[in-house]
Amino acid sequence: MRSTIRPDAVLVQAVIAGALSFAHLHDLASAAGQSGWKAWAYPVSVDLLLVAAWRRLRSAGPSRLAWCWFLIALVASLGANVATAGFLDLAHPPAWLRFGIAGWPALAFLGGTLLAHSASTPASAAHPASAPAPVPQVEREPAPAPTAAPEPAPSSAVDDTPALPAPAPAPAPAVAVPAALVAHARKVADDHRSRTGSPIDTDTLRARLGVPAPMADAIAAQLA
Structure with missing residues (x-):
């Protein structure tokens, strides 16, 4: 089964950017007095240090x-x-620039050594999960025993006095009705009898006169 190679735009861009950066570092090292293979070693050193630091960030965390x-x-x-x-x-x-190019090998060697041989402490090891604090046991006090209700004290003597009857309610005071109102009510009652053939009741009289119920009862009593 033949595998097809698909061009990746990101990979192509990375190759182009790496080649240009490599060439720029070579030209800068050559201009600073590094000739021959030494000029080609500088871009390799810079790129290797960049990759080593990135791998350390990916593997051991920030x-x-x-x-x-x-x-x-x-x-x-x-x-x-x-x-x-x-x-x-x-x-x-x-x-x-000459000073920086000349001192770069020692600086790159120091950085690569520290990245390769320094101990990495993962986040989980640096901050171990602390065990949950034990919940203190609260000792409950025993519930108090129920106390018996006190017995009522016996009466020394039995009261045999018969209860007095309740007083009768006082009669309602009579409602004073003016004579003119009684005369008007009589006309209303006669008119009602002539139209219906039956005497007027108290509710109808109260509605026709527009008086309260006690006064209507007093007027009806005088018309009877």
Whole structure:
């Protein structure tokens, strides 16, 4: 079964960017006085330090050591790309550039050694999960025994006095009805009898006169 190779845009872009960065580092090292194989060794050293720091970040998690050397290698690579774009006169490189290129091997060796041989402490080992604190057992007090209800004290003597009857309610005071109102009510009652043939009841009389119920009862009693 033949496997087809599919071009990956990200992989192609990475190859192009790596080749350009490699060439820029080589040109910068050559301009600083490093010739022959030494000029080709500088981009390899920078890229290897960048990859080593990235692998340390991926495997052991974020750490100050890995981030420090990753940024150093990244600044070296970006600095070479910018320096070869015409910002520096590579025909007459400055003294600080020669100093940096000459000191890079020792710096890269130190960074690679620290990344390879320093102990990595995973997050789980650095911060072990603490055991949950035991919940204190609260000792419950025994419930008090139920107390018997006190017995009623026996009466010394039995009261045989018969109860007095309740007083009768006082009769309601008579409602005073004006004579003019009685005369008007009589006309209303006669009119009702002439129309219906039956005497007027108290509710109808109260509704026709617009008086309260006690006054209507008093008027009906006088009309009877």
